[in-house]
Amino acid sequence: MHNLIPAPVRIGNPGRSGFSLDPSTTITAQAGTGTSERWLRSTLGAAFGLPLAPGAGDGGNTVELRLDASLESEGYRLDVAPNQGVRITGGSAAGVFWGAQTLRQLLGPEAFRRAPVSPGAQRVIPFTEIEDSPRFAWRGLMLDVARHFLPKDGVLRYLDLLAAHKLNVFHFHLTDDQGWRIEVKRYPGLTETASWRARTKYGHRASELWDETPHGGFYTQDDIREIVAYAAERHIRVVPEIDIPGHSQAAISAYPELGNSDVIDTSALSVWDTWGINPNVLAPTDNTLRFFEGVFEEVLDLFPAATSPFIHIGGDECLKDQWKQSPAAQARIAELGLADEDELQSWFIRHFDSWLTARGRRLIGWDEILEGGLAEGAAVSSWRGYAGGIAAAEAGHDVVMCPEQQVYLDHRQDGGPDEPMPIGFVRTLQDVYRFEPVPPGLSEEAAGHIIGTQANVWTEVMQNRARVDYQVFPRLAAFAEVAWSRLPAPGERDFAGFESRMGAHYARLDALGVDYRPPGGPLPWQRRPGVLGRPIEGPPPHV
Secondary structure: OOOOOOOOOEEOOOOOOEEEEOOOOEEEEOOOOHHHHHHHHHHHHHHHOOOOEEOOOOOOOEEEEEEOOOOOOOOEEEEEEOOOEEEEEEOOHHHHHHHHHHHHHHOOHHHHOOOOOOOOOOEEEEOEEEEEOOOOOEEEEEEEOOOOOOOHHHHHHHHHHHHHOOOOEEEEEOEEOOEEOEOOOOOOHHHHOOOEEOOEEOOOOOOOOEEOOOEEOOEOHHHHHHHHHHHHHOOOEEEEEEEEOOOOHHHHHHOHHHEOOOOOOHHHOOOOOOOOOOOOOEOOOHHHHHHHHHHHHHHHHHOOOOOOOEEEEEOOOOOOHHHHHOHHHHHHHHHHOOOOHHHHHHHHHHHHHHHHHOOOOEEEEEHHHHOOOOOOOOEEEEOOOOHHHHHHHHOOOOEEEOOHHHHEOOOOOOOOOOOOOOEEOOOOHHHHHOOOOOOOOOOHHHHOOEEEEEEEEOOOOOOOHHHHHHHHOOHHHHHHHHHHOOOOOHHHOOHHHHHHHHHHHHHHHHHHOOOOOOOOOOOHHHOOOOOOOEEOOOOOOOO
């Protein structure tokens, strides 16, 4: 048993002997497989202290990387055979790379370390044959760095963790009421003012506790370029999110003219220091449109179309109270002949859909963008449940399924009293493993519009990397198998078999230094006694 996660489509019975990785092992890389060649040399070479020099393909002591267009684009075949060595054949460079991830797992947990722990030990891969390809083209993780900033090295580390689990989309939530995290050169106030808050609510918003340490940070444009390039080397697409027209108090605090200044004194606003849904939204003015066109111009330059075909514009939880009170907003509704404030938001979203489409990109937003009419060509992140995604898919729009009730990894993992800052429904490892992205009852055509699935990580109660790790792992491993593998119906899935394979995977996570939640519950230093959360009792609704 190879204990591979995610499980491959087919795996042959392992032979009694195998291929030994040793100082004379080479890498023979066909043109077009350079990302995997570089990754194998830097990762396995470091873990085992081996040069893995370039080879010519002669002899059997080599790892051969090949392309075969007859395979599925992200599919691969991994063969370990006598007198051949290891051969990874992919339908594309990405397929070869995913095969390389499987090879690493076959080599054991020491392959996940950065330096040898058993120098000179024999590394044997059993003779076997693996065929594999993913179920979904979009296998994603959304990471919120606005509520709590994750420094650049932490983001790069998470890209490595995504790659290790064959996840290929990184949704980068860069802006919110609590902070703006990306440098925009034409608007320096976004980083000088909007990227820092004076203090932070500690725990759920109903908590009486505060962290009085100023919190913030941002990524320079060169940081962003590095992150995007690092992701591309790992065949991960980056989806930047600039959240509009709600979740915008940080931006308004730096540029008060962006807010509804005919309703409140926007110059008195600061970067928000607590959690929840904020009433301070963008004003639907021409000035606001021009401002964010300027933001998106720089975003498109930093996130090239080849690696970031989708641009996320948020569109969620935009309270309409200020628009209802604003003479300027009401005048805009009358001028455009709109029915109400929902249609005003739809107009706002449609404007940026047209603007992005004209520049060769696709808009994606949270499922609230369905309200008031969805722009043609726009895609939907269905977060409030399945319903938004079903409606969008039946209307011919592409959908990424990420329902809060199933795959929000900020929700607690257990109902016990020791869970730190417990938020939301209990979502255990088994619950995530039984998540099904394609709801029953969809027409065949609509089901084809479910382009993938994504787990979301909102960081209000995750103050640092260790807290993020605890919430994300081990559940991300279960999610990765849901996204990659062709599993049976939820009730028929072999969770006991998955849990058995997780025994080997915990050793990999240990080698990687991941502060996951142990199967037996949080360790003493992972608990946060006395810090208020917001647990929701009972099973989550299926909506």
